Amino acid sequence: MRLLPLLLSLALWNTAAFGQASAASPAFEVASLRPVQSPVGPDYNNQLTYTAAGITGRNMTLKRLLAEAYHLQLNQVIGAAWLDRNEYDLDARVAGAATREEMASMLRSLIGERFKVTQHTEMRAMRVYELVIGKSGAKIRPFRDGETVGAGAGFHFHGDLRQFADLLAVQFSIPAAENPSEPVRAGGAQIPVLDKTGLAGVFDFNVDLRPESGTDAFTSWKRALEDRLGLRIESRQESIPVLVVDEAAKTPTEN
DSSP: OOHHHHHHHHHHHTTSOTTOOOTTOOOOSEEEEEEOSSOOOTTTOOEEEEETTEEEEEEEEHHHHHHHHHTOOGGGEEOOGGGGTOEEEEEEEOSSOOOHHHHHHHHHHHHHHHHOOEEEEEEEEEEEEEEEEOTTOOSOOOOOTTOOOOOOSSEEEEEOHHHHHHHHHHHTTOOOBSSTTSOOOOOSOOOOEEEOSOOOSOEEEEEOOOOOBTOOHHHHHHHHIIIIISEEEEEEEEEEEEEEEEEOOSSOOOO
16 A cells, blocks of 8 residues: 555545545446345455456445445544444446446445545554565466466465455454364454555465464464565554544435
């Protein structure tokens, strides 16, 4: 994440109510955004998929939608507790082809229109992790069109490294397992992870993480990042931009 361009963009977005999109803002051709009937909770929600046709989200929280639309970590979106609790289904289709950034702009407009969000931005000092290239260089390369998605043991990831940083923020909050045969859930406050690798593109790789008694997910991932991906984690205290939600409707307006 590059903070200066992000700050400039957030400053521009903050000049008006979040729901007021300009006439030139791109929009989805068709979009459905509805509260779910059966919330699944934080262990299974926020399932988001991009395709050439648009975006599909299942059990999405508004906090997650805002983070995706503004390219922010979840901890960089601040507001009422329900923003990270109430769940919604999203089906949005584009007319023709659209880039991920164009779809993010469409998502910003859609959220603003349906949830009537007003917001402002602030700079807040907090501890962060930075994802950077290891001393011996990265061991991963961008996924090329036409390649077959890799199959292998362990944790499979497909996406850009900003998304990978988002995933790591959740993974790092998983405590040590008392019994390696039993899954351990994420818990506690998440520390933002910022992508500072400078590596662009979509990546596809597997990481074989084997739970060890007394070893938390941060330690396991730190080792795997360095040994298998050629990346490393650095801890910093930084002042980073946050999006503060002042008001938002719990129920989006009709499609």
